[in-house]
Amino acid sequence: MANNTLWHEFKKGLWQDIPPFRLVLGTCPTLAVTNSVINGIAMGMATLFVLLCANITVSAIRKIVPGQVRIAAYVVLIALYVTVADMFLAAMFPPISKALGPYVPLIVVNCIILARAEGFAQKNPIMPSVMDALGIGIGFTLSLAVMGLIREIFGFGSILDIKILGDWFEPWIVMILPAGAFFVFGFLVALVNYLSIKQKGKKTETVCH
Amino acid sequence: MKLILIFISASLINNFVLTYFLGICPFLGVSNKTEDALNMGLATTFVMTLTAAVTWPIYTYILVKFNVPFLSYVAFIIAIAALVQFVEMYIRKSSPTIYRAMGIYLPLITTNCAVLGLALFMVLREYNYIESIIFGFATGVGFTLAMLMMSGIREELEFADVPEVFQGVSITLIIAGMMALAFMGFAGLIRG
Structure with missing residues (x-):
């Protein structure tokens, strides 16, 4: 039974609550860094790391932090983890770090992370929070990879820098x-809406401010 | 001359919303009515100008001087959050009219990526103090412009017959794409 709930927390991030298309959260990186597959995946992984660390920490300290200052505390925590992720990328993968530019530090204000901390981790123990972070993070990475895939195929005629379309193709x-x-983002949101309507007869969509 | 170039570049050519995708959340969320969009834009412009004025000295005189620029993300986000809080308190005390118009948008601005993005770009491009303030103001003007245009189009859109799957966020994003195409026309403005 306990395993079932954990699995559910994980699974919901992959389709039911897939971040950019269903929740319309984290739109800035979704649009900005997806001009190739590799950038999208790198950005997704960085976000996944920050989300995981933030969810674990927030869940662990949820009973200690006073309600009035919780948002400020979460933001500082997130900023610390983002600094770690940024320095790691800069040290290990300099070209990717360069391509992503200021969008890595901007993970700090990515609504997905604060929304998960506020909406999930502060009410739940550590294990479900970890599963939630993994599900949402992987869902986000997949979304970015799909966006990157579509834009890279049509924009450069390649996937992961390997040319797949011949010389006849005009990028x-x-x-x-x-x-x-x-x-691309607009049409993907429409596609997800279409699939939801087909599946359940209604569309689910909320906008983060 | 350089200041004018920075102004035109930040407000039109490299519009934060349409070329750097910063501040998309309020752009999608608060662009239903022209009046709301204008108030949000003005509040953001105000905060952006102040942010540039505050974060530049913090970066140059504290972080660089003590050799800890890696703390800049933490320092910037705290500075922005504190700044927004003070602005809100000041406006509430000094002018209830403005507070009623702008007040509800102020907390949202803290998590507006355009404001943090502004501080990061300012450092990246090594602007001096005056240039940073102009850059902050111009970015705000560009944001307001994009918000206003978007809200105008969306008000017209209420009467349009949009297919069900495209309603809401989807059609807004496609319109934003067309606006981004239109704004590319400004690209020749400076070099040409």
Whole structure:
């Protein structure tokens, strides 16, 4: 029984609550770094790391932190973990760190992390919080990878820098420009809506401010 | 001359919302009505200008001087949160009218990535103090502009017959894409 609930916490991040498309959270990195698959995956992994650490810590200290200062405490914690992730990327994968630029530090204000800390980890013990973080984090990484895949195929005719479309293919420059990110994201949200309507007859969507 | 270039560049050519995707959350969330969009834009512009004015000295005179620039993310986010809190307290005391118009948006601004992004870009591009303040103000103007245009289009959209799956966030994102295409037209403004 306990295993079932844990599995449910994990699974819901993959489809039912998949972050960018269903919850419309964390839209800035989703749009900004997905001009190739590898950037999307790197960004997703960095977010997953921060989300996991933040959820564990918030869950562990949930009974100690007074209610009035909890948001401030969470933000400082998240900022610390983001600093760690940023320095790790800069030391181990300099080209990726360069490509992601200021979007790694911007994980601090990624609503997904604060929303999970506030909405889940502060009410639940450590184990469910870990599963929640893994589910949402992997869901987020997959979403970014899909966005990156579509934009890389049409924008460069390649996947992971390996050319798959021949010389006959004229790259769609718009796909790697900012406008392409908005279009791809818009159509993917519509696709998820379509699938939900087919599945359950209704669409679920909330916007983070 | 450089200040004018920074202003045009930050507000039109490299518009934060449409080219760097910063501040998308309020852009999608608060752009239903033109009046709300304008108030949100003004509040954000105000906070952005102050943020640039406050974080630049913190970075240059504290973090760099004591050789701890790696603490900049923590320092910036605390500075922004504290700043927003003070602005809210000051406005509530000094002008209830403005507070009623802008008050509810102020807490949201703390988690607006455009504000933190502004502080990060300012450091990355090594602007001096005056340039940073102009940059902060111009970014706010660009944000307000994008918000206003978006809310205008969305008000018209209420009467349009949008297919069900595209309603809501989806159509808003596609419109934003078209706006981003239009804003690319400004790219030739400076070099040309």
